[in-house]
Amino acid sequence: MEEVVASPREWIDRNESAKTMLARVLTARPLLLLPPLHRVPLRVGNVVELVGTSPSAKTHILIQAAVSCVLPKEWNGVHYGGLDRLVMFIDLDCRFDILRLSKMLKHRINGESNGSLKKIDQEHMDFDLWNNDTKKSPTYDEELYSLCMRRFLFIRCYDSFQFLATLKTLNYRIRKEQELHGISVHILMIDSIGAFHWIDRASTFMPLGATNRKTPSLQTVSETVVQEIRKLLLLHPMLVIATKATIFGDRYSMETKRNLGKLDTSNSRSMSSTSLQLPYREYMPSVWQTFVTHRVLVGASDDPFIRTNDGDCSLYFSEWLLPPQSFVDKFIVKEAGVFMVP
Amino acid sequence: MAPLKYLEQEYPILDSNFQNFCATHGIFSEEDLLLHDLHVLVAFAEQQSTSERLKQGITQVLSIIDGQHQPWLNGMELLEDAQLNKHVLSTGCEGIDLLLEGGLRMGQLTELVGASSSGKTQVCLLATSNVAKKHMGGVVYLDTGNSFSPQRVIDFIRQNSDPAIDQAKHRILQKVMNRILCHSVFDIFTMFDVLHQLEVNLRSQMQKGDCQVRLLIVDSISSLVTPILGGGGSQGHALMASAGFLLKKLAHEHNLVVLVTNHTVGGEGGISKPALGESWKSIPHVRLRLSHDQGSSIYNVSVFKHPSMVSGKAARFTIYD
Numbered sequence: 001m002e003e004v005v006a007s008p009r010e011w012i013d014r015n016e017s018a019k020t021m022l023a024r025v026l027t028a029r030p031l032l033l034l035p036p037l038h039r040v041p042l043r044v045g046n047v048v049e050l051v052g053t054s055p056s057a058k059t060h061i062l063i064q065a066a067v068s069c070v071l072p073k074e075w076n077g078v079h080y081g082g083l084d085r086l087v088m089f090i091d092l093d094c095r096f097d098i099l100r101l102s103k104m105l106k107h108r109i110n111g112e113s114n115g116s117l118k119k120i121d122q123e124h125m126d127f128d129l130w131n132n133d134t135k136k137s138p139t140y141d142e143e144l145y146s147l148c149m150r151r152f153l154f155i156r157c158y159d160s161f162q163f164l165a166t167l168k169t170l171n172y173r174i175r176k177e178q179e180l181h182g183i184s185v186h187i188l189m190i191d192s193i194g195a196f197h198w199i200d201r202a203s204t205f206m207p208l209g210a211t212n213r214k215t216p217s218l219q220t221v222s223e224t225v226v227q228e229i230r231k232l233l234l235l236h237p238m239l240v241i242a243t244k245a246t247i248f249g250d251r252y253s254m255e256t257k258r259n260l261g262k263l264d265t266s267n268s269r270s271m272s273s274t275s276l277q278l279p280y281r282e283y284m285p286s287v288w289q290t291f292v293t294h295r296v297l298v299g300a301s302d303d304p305f306i307r308t309n310d311g312d313c314s315l316y317f318s319e320w321l322l323p324p325q326s327f328v329d330k331f332i333v334k335e336a337g338v339f340m341v342p
Numbered sequence: 343m344a345p346l347k348y349l350e351q352e353y354p355i356l357d358s359n360f361q362n363f364c365a366t367h368g369i370f371s372e373e374d375l376l377l378h379d380l381h382v383l384v385a386f387a388e389q390q391s392t393s394e395r396l397k398q399g400i401t402q403v404l405s406i407i408d409g410q411h412q413p414w415l416n417g418m419e420l421l422e423d424a425q426l427n428k429h430v431l432s433t434g435c436e437g438i439d440l441l442l443e444g445g446l447r448m449g450q451l452t453e454l455v456g457a458s459s460s461g462k463t464q465v466c467l468l469a470t471s472n473v474a475k476k477h478m479g480g481v482v483y484l485d486t487g488n489s490f491s492p493q494r495v496i497d498f499i500r501q502n503s504d505p506a507i508d509q510a511k512h513r514i515l516q517k518v519m520n521r522i523l524c525h526s527v528f529d530i531f532t533m534f535d536v537l538h539q540l541e542v543n544l545r546s547q548m549q550k551g552d553c554q555v556r557l558l559i560v561d562s563i564s565s566l567v568t569p570i571l572g573g574g575g576s577q578g579h580a581l582m583a584s585a586g587f588l589l590k591k592l593a594h595e596h597n598l599v600v601l602v603t604n605h606t607v608g609g610e611g612g613i614s615k616p617a618l619g620e621s622w623k624s625i626p627h628v629r630l631r632l633s634h635d636q637g638s639s640i641y642n643v644s645v646f647k648h649p650s651m652v653s654g655k656a657a658r659f660t661i662y663d
Contacts, residue, residue, distance in 0.1 A: 053620065053623065054620075054623040054624040054647065055623075055647040055653065059649075093624060094587065094590045094591070094594065095590070095624075095627050095649065097627075097649040097650060098417065098420040098421050098424050099421075099424060099650065100649055100650045101417065102417070102421055103650070146418055148417070149416065149417030149418045149421060150416045150417060150418050151416070151417070152416060152417035153414055153415070153416055153417075154414070154415050154416065154417065154420055155411065155412055155413070155414050155415070156412055156594075157411060157412065158412075158587050158591050159587070161373065161376055161410065162410060162411045162412065163411075164376040164377070165376060165407045165408070165410035165411040166411045168376065168380065168404070168407055169404065169407055169408040169411070172404075172408070173414060192624065195583075195624075196583070198576055198579040198580045198582070198583045198621060199580045199583050199584055199587075201576045201579075201580065202575075202576040202577045202579070202580030202581075203580070213368040213369075213370065213374060214368065214374060214377045214378070216373055216377060220377050221377070224376070224377050224378075224379075227379060231379075231381065245620075245621075245623070245624040246620065247620050247621055313652055314652045314653060314654070333652070
C-alpha cells in the first residue's frame with residue numbers, strides 16, 4: 001500500500017492509452033472467428049457448447065478450430081493466419097480420427113503455400129527457370145506440418161474417474177507443455193461432455209459410512225468437473241469448447257417433436273428451434289448449464305445434400321442459442337474442412 | 343481404486359496421520375480424492391501442525407492420480423500409431439471395401455444396420471472367413487442368435503481359393519478354422535464376461551504371429567441390449583454405454599476391428615430407423631445400412647455415419663451362394 005500512497009498523482013496518471021491496451025490484449029488473447037462459430041466473437045474464458053444429434057459435424061468444427069489454432073500466423077513468408085497456440089483435446093467419446101485432422105491440416109498448409117508460391121513464381125520466373133521449385137515446398141511443408149501436429153495434445157478417457165483425474169492434473173500438464181513449446185494453450189476441447197451421462201446416472205453406490213463422504217453420482221461428478229475447469233481457467237485463461245450429443249427418445253421429447261411437427265411441415269429431420277421450445281432435451285445438470293456461456297445448435301438440414309464441384313456434400317445448419325440469434329447459418333463439410341454456404 | 347490405507351505400503355508418506363487428516367474431510371479412497379477439491383485440502387493442511395508432511399502427502403497423491411489416466415499424446419504420436427497399427431482389413435466383399443476405401447479399419451467400431459435377412463450375418467461370416475484366411479488373424483465371434491454357420495464360412499473360404507492346391511486344402515482349412523473362436527452369448531452380462539476375459543487374454547498374450555486376434559464380431563448387439571432398455575430406469579442405457587466403451591477400448595488398445603450388427607425398428611412416418619435409440623448413435627465410429635433386394639443376391643450398402651465420409655454414399659454388392 002505504501003507505493004500507492006507515496007505518489008497519488010502517479011496513480012491517477014494513465015498507464016497506457018485504450019489503443020495500446022487493445023493492441024496488447026488482442027495479441028495476448030486473440031479472438032477466435034471461425035466458421036461456423038464466427039457470428040459471435042469468442043475469447044478466453046468463454047465456455048462454448050456445441051449441441052447436436054449424431055452425426056452433425058460437431059467434431060469437424062472442433063478439428064477446424066484446432067487447425068486454425070495450431071498454425072502460426074506466418075511461416076517462411078507465407079501467411080497462414082493461425083493463432084500460433086496449443087490445443088488440448090479431451091476425447092470422451094473415444095472416436096477421434098487423427099487422419100481427419102492430418103488431412104485438414106495438410107489441405108490448409110498446401111492451400112496457403114500454393115497460393116503464395118504462385119505469386120513467387122510469377123516474380124522469379126526468370127531466375128528459377130532451371131531450379132526445381134517443387135523440391136522446396138515439401139521440406140518446409142513437412143516441418144510446419146510436424147510442428148503443428150505436435151502442438152495438438154490429445155488424451156482419451158474411458159470413464160468419469162479418468163476424466164476427473166485428467167482435469168485434476170491438467171494444470172501441471174499445461175505448465176509442462178507451455179514450457180516445452182514456448183507458447184500457451186488457447187483452446188481446451190472436450191468431445192463430448194455427455195459421454196458418461198448414463199453410466200454416471202446409473203451408478204448407485206452403497207451408502208458409505210461417514211456422512212461427509214461424497215458418493216460418486218452424476219451430480220457430484222458434474223460439480224467436480226465444473227469446479228476443476230473453473231479453477232483451471234483462473235490459472236490458464238483458455239477458450240473451452242465442448243460438444244454434446246442430444247438424447248431424444250423419451251415421452252417428453254416425443255411430444256415436443258409432435259408439436260414442432262405441427263408448426264413446421266418439413267420432415268422429421270428438421271431441428272431448428274421455435275421461439276420457446278428447445279428441440280432437444282437438456283440432460284446435463286444445472287451446474288454445467290449455468291457454466292456454459294455460449295451455445296450453438298448444429299444439425300443436418302432438411303435438404304441433406306448439395307452438389308458441389310467435389311461431389312455430394314452434406315449440408316448442415318448452425319444456430320446460436322446463447323446468445324440467441326435470429327438467423328440460421330448453413331455450412332458444408334468438404335475434404336478440406338468446414339465452409340459456410342451463403 | 344484403492345482405499346488410502348493400502349497405498350501406505352508403496353508410498354510411506356501416506357501414513358496414518360495423513361489418512362486421519364483425510365478421514366476428517368470424508369476422504370477414504372482414491373475416488374473420494376477425485377471428487378474433492380485438493381486446493382481446499384491444502385488450505386486445511388496448512389492449519390495443521392504437521393502441515394509440511396501433509397502437503398507432501400497431497401503432492402504424492404496428485405502424482406498417483408496422474409497415473410490414473412491415459413497418457414497425453416501429441417498429434418504426431420497419434421498419427422504414427424494410426425499409421426503403424428491401425429491398418430485397414432478388407433471384408434472380402436468388393437462393394438463394401440470400395441465404399442469404405444479399403445475395408446474395415448482397426449481401432450474402430452463399425453455397426454451394420456439392417457432389417458432381418460438383409461445380409462448382416464452374411465457380411466459378418468464373409469468378413470470372418472476373409473480375416474482368418476487372407477489376413478491370417480484370429481476372429482472372435484459372439485453369436486447371440488445361433489446364426490453362426492461354420493459351413494457357410496467354409497464355403498466362403500473355398501470360393502476364392504486356388505483349385506490347384508487341393509492336396510494341402512484340408513490342412514489349410516483346418517488351420518484357418520482354428521483361428522475362429524465362436525461364443526454363444528444370450529445376455530449382456532455373459533457378453534461382458536467374454537469381453538473381459540478376452541481383454542485379459544490379449545493383455546497377457548505374447549504376440550504370436552499367426553493367432554493375433556484381429557476381428558471381434560458381436561452378432562447381434564441389439565438383441566443383447568434391447569431387452570434391458572426401457573422401463574424408465576437408466577440401468578439399461580448405462581450398460582449399453584459401458585458395452586460401447588469396452589468395445590471401443592478393446593478396438594483401440596489391441597488394434598482390433600470390431601463389427602456389431604443392429605436391427606431396425608419402425609420410426610416416424612413408417613420409415614424404419616436403427617434400433618437402440620439416440621444414445622447409441624454416438625457410440626460407433628462407422629454406421630452402415632444394409633438392405634437386400636427381394637429374391638436376388640444383390641445387396642445394397644450405404645453409409646449412415648463415417649468420420650471422414652459424407653453419409654449417403656452407397657454401393658451394391660453380391661454374395662453368391
